[in-house]
Amino acid sequence: MVNEEFGKGAGMLLGAATLGLGAWALRASRDPLDFSAPDLASTTFGGEAIQAVGFGLLTGGLQLLWAAQVMDAYAGAAGITRPNPRYGHRLALQVTRMATVAYRAGDPAADFYPDWGISLMAQPYRRLSVGLGDLGVHPGDGRTSVQGGPRIHYRFLERGRVWIGAGVGAVLQGTVARATAASARNRAFSAIPYGQLDLRLFILDRWSLDLVPRVSVPLGTRFYGGDRALPSHALTFELGTGVGVYF
Amino acid sequence: MRAPILSLILLTGVSACVLGHRGVVALEADYPLAGIDAIRLELPDTPLTIVGSPTATSLSLSGYWSAVGGSQQIAADNVTAPALDFARDGRFAILSAIIPLAARDLVDLELTDFTMPADRDLEIWSGLGDIQVAHVEGNISIDLDAGHIEVFGGAGGVGVRTGAGDLEIISTGNVSGSTRSGQIHVVQEGVGGGDIVMSALYGDIDVELAADANLDLQIAAGGDIRVQTSTVSTVTSRRFVREVGNGAVKIWLEAPYGRVTVRLREQAAP
Numbered sequence: 001m002v003n004e005e006f007g008k009g010a011g012m013l014l015g016a017a018t019l020g021l022g023a024w025a026l027r028a029s030r031d032p033l034d035f036s037a038p039d040l041a042s043t044t045f046g047g048e049a050i051q052a053v054g055f056g057l058l059t060g061g062l063q064l065l066w067a068a069q070v071m072d073a074y075a076g077a078a079g080i081t082r083p084n085p086r087y088g089h090r091l092a093l094q095v096t097r098m099a100t101v102a103y104r105a106g107d108p109a110a111d112f113y114p115d116w117g118i119s120l121m122a123q124p125y126r127r128l129s130v131g132l133g134d135l136g137v138h139p140g141d142g143r144t145s146v147q148g149g150p151r152i153h154y155r156f157l158e159r160g161r162v163w164i165g166a167g168v169g170a171v172l173q174g175t176v177a178r179a180t181a182a183s184a185r186n187r188a189f190s191a192i193p194y195g196q197l198d199l200r201l202f203i204l205d206r207w208s209l210d211l212v213p214r215v216s217v218p219l220g221t222r223f224y225g226g227d228r229a230l231p232s233h234a235l236t237f238e239l240g241t242g243v244g245v246y247f
Numbered sequence: 248m249r250a251p252i253l254s255l256i257l258l259t260g261v262s263a264c265v266l267g268h269r270g271v272v273a274l275e276a277d278y279p280l281a282g283i284d285a286i287r288l289e290l291p292d293t294p295l296t297i298v299g300s301p302t303a304t305s306l307s308l309s310g311y312w313s314a315v316g317g318s319q320q321i322a323a324d325n326v327t328a329p330a331l332d333f334a335r336d337g338r339f340a341i342l343s344a345i346i347p348l349a350a351r352d353l354v355d356l357e358l359t360d361f362t363m364p365a366d367r368d369l370e371i372w373s374g375l376g377d378i379q380v381a382h383v384e385g386n387i388s389i390d391l392d393a394g395h396i397e398v399f400g401g402a403g404g405v406g407v408r409t410g411a412g413d414l415e416i417i418s419t420g421n422v423s424g425s426t427r428s429g430q431i432h433v434v435q436e437g438v439g440g441g442d443i444v445m446s447a448l449y450g451d452i453d454v455e456l457a458a459d460a461n462l463d464l465q466i467a468a469g470g471d472i473r474v475q476t477s478t479v480s481t482v483t484s485r486r487f488v489r490e491v492g493n494g495a496v497k498i499w500l501e502a503p504y505g506r507v508t509v510r511l512r513e514q515a516a517p
Contacts, residue, residue: 032392032394033395033411033412036375036376036377036393036395037294038294038296038359038376038377056263100263100264100265101263101264101265102265102267103269104315104352105314105315105352105354106292106355106356106357107355140352141352143351175348177351186348187348188348217317221348221349221350221353227352228352229352229353230265230317231267231314231315231316231317231322232316232317232321232349233316233317233318233321234265234267234315234316235265235266236265236266237263237264237265239263
């Protein structure tokens with residue numbers, strides 16, 4: 001709207017408000033007393049899974065729309081109509097939320113599992129990137145997990161403002177738990193090998209919106225924030241949303 | 248080439264999920280309570296129904312552990328990883344669960360039966376799950392993050408707190424409790440004379456007294472305050488303070504965003 005693009009500005013603002021309010025309403029509608037009764041025995045799985053999927057889609061959409069409108073506002077102010085992505089960049093920094101919906105023991109029987117991480121990827125040869133991905137810290141209930149790991153990525157399609165690539169890597173996660181009567185061991189380690197596709201849409205020369213579907217299998221318990229964890233060998237399909245910047 | 252890749256991305260996106268298995272294993276335990284006066288339960292979040300028995304000499308429980316795993320074998324391994332631990336310290340005992348870190352947040356405990364001697368003190372610390380305690384006449388203390396609490400007994404005194412949930416207490420002893428969001432109903436059993444100190448931030452309080460002699464009434468409410476006994480009868484709002492007799496029995500009630508009702512318990516017909 002500042003760039004006198006009132007229609008586009010109002011649409012983005014209304015879209016962001018709708019997504020944000022929808023996500024808030026979904027989260028606010030979740031009453032812990034729904035899970036406090038005896039003998040639920042995970043019978044509420046379906047409703048909880050649908051709610052978690054809705055929350056994930058709304059917040060993922062909000063994240064992308066918010067980033068897109070900031071980039072678009074800058075592009076409008078700078079007069080950039082067609083970006084020229086930096087094919088020859090040396091370093092890429094990405095902030096990504098990988099997310100999935102998974103089962104839990106007990107109630108609630110399903111939940112939303114977000115995993116925010118930072119990736120630092122160097123490009124030693126054109127199209128080929130190597131670096132560290134999924135760097136992050138997950139504080140939990142009496143435990144803290146630190147993670148990160150190697151990734152190799154190849155960009156096999158460059159067409160205008162769109163890049164598509166694929167990568168493989170592994171998240172290495174170490175967890176330390178506060179020593180309590182409820183924990184016999186207070187350290188754990190897991191490795192989570194994965195393969196992923198990678199769609200990047202450029203609105204500015206150095207900035208992209210990222211959509212990253214990923215398949216992974218944790219070897220060892222994979223801890224998330226809060227009281228969430230995925231068991232060893234659980235085949236996991238995730239969708240990542242984020243932004244990237246290129247130097 | 249781009250269309251199939253985009254389709255694959257979208258397909259993966261809408262099917263972001265995790266595949267795996269669940270495992271369940273039954274649990275049964277019995278802990279003798281000779282020489283033990285008080286028991287504390289520090290269990291994983293679970294609804295609890297605890298029954299006191301005048302003939303029981305031990306704490307008996309049954310239920311099941313459930314767990315998730317990436318394969319059937321891992322689910323089976325996880326479900327057998329935790330164990331209950333009964334630790335004695337003089338005349339005090341703690342029942343807790345020992346869960347290896349690798350299985351933490353992957354297992355859940357559900358207790359279906361729980362009996363104990365009626366004359367012991369009971370303390371419960373938990374996060375989530377409705378708790379019912381019946382016919383335990385020692386002191387009862389419950390601290391809960393979310394869940395409804397019902398206590399029938401507690402002659403030695405009842406102290407309860409829940410972050411979200413209703414409180415239903417029928418007792419001959421002193422009663423104190425609070426809930427952030429929920430209704431409170433307290434019924435004084437026996438001859439009366441016990442203190443009642445309750446607060447509900449977002450909820451109403453309803454108290455039924457066994458006797459109305461010697462009351463120290465201190466009531467604050469955002470809504471109506473109704474007191475109807477044989478010695479006090481009023482309908483007011485905001486704040487009500489009144490002393491009856493020697494004022495030895497505290498009836499201190501606080502409901503900043505709710506109503507408060509105090510009345511005499513209806514006597515059963517002879």
